Amino acid sequence: MKKLMIMIIITFLFSDCTKDRQTYLYIINNSEKTIRVYDSYHYPDTTFYHENGGSKIEPYEEKSLGSKNGWNNDIINNNSLNMLILYVFDIDSLGIYTDQELNEKYLKRYDLSLDSLIKMNWTVTYP
Numbered sequence: 001m002k003k004l005m006i007m008i009i010i011t012f013l014f015s016d017c018t019k020d021r022q023t024y025l026y027i028i029n030n031s032e033k034t035i036r037v038y039d040s041y042h043y044p045d046t047t048f049y050h051e052n053g054g055s056k057i058e059p060y061e062e063k064s065l066g067s068k069n070g071w072n073n074d075i076i077n078n079n080s081l082n083m084l085i086l087y088v089f090d091i092d093s094l095g096i097y098t099d100q101e102l103n104e105k106y107l108k109r110y111d112l113s114l115d116s117l118i119k120m121n122w123t124v125t126y127p
Helices: 002-017 071-078 114-119
Strands: 024-029 035-040 055-057 062-066 083-090 108-113 123-126
Touching: 024 035, 024 055, 055 062, 071 083, 071 114, 083 114, 108 114, 108 123
Parallel strands: 024 123
Antiparallel strands: 024 062, 035 055, 035 083, 083 108
8 A cells, every 4th residue: 555655646746747838938029119018818808907017028139938837738727718818018108008098009919829829839929
């Protein structure tokens, strides 16, 4: 019985280590503007919710956005349709408009399925 328990514990410990995790999502800003990118799992509700600080990306910069659990796991666990929304804002517009007004002021909104992100090699290029 003791050996069986040890085998179960070892299997449990190693099963978590072998999960396929996509730790980074890469955003490339190919514009002359400094942008801020926000993520959301609220799809199909595309209302912008100012829930986190977003990620600031300078002109012509590539930034990797990390996820401790893995982006693929986060998408699967937080959205039944396996969708991620990315909102791209001109950083200068964020201090001017209310959250309600920002729903109409984003530069670009990406509605990305898990499959499309895999095909894109987890890289999103703006514009």
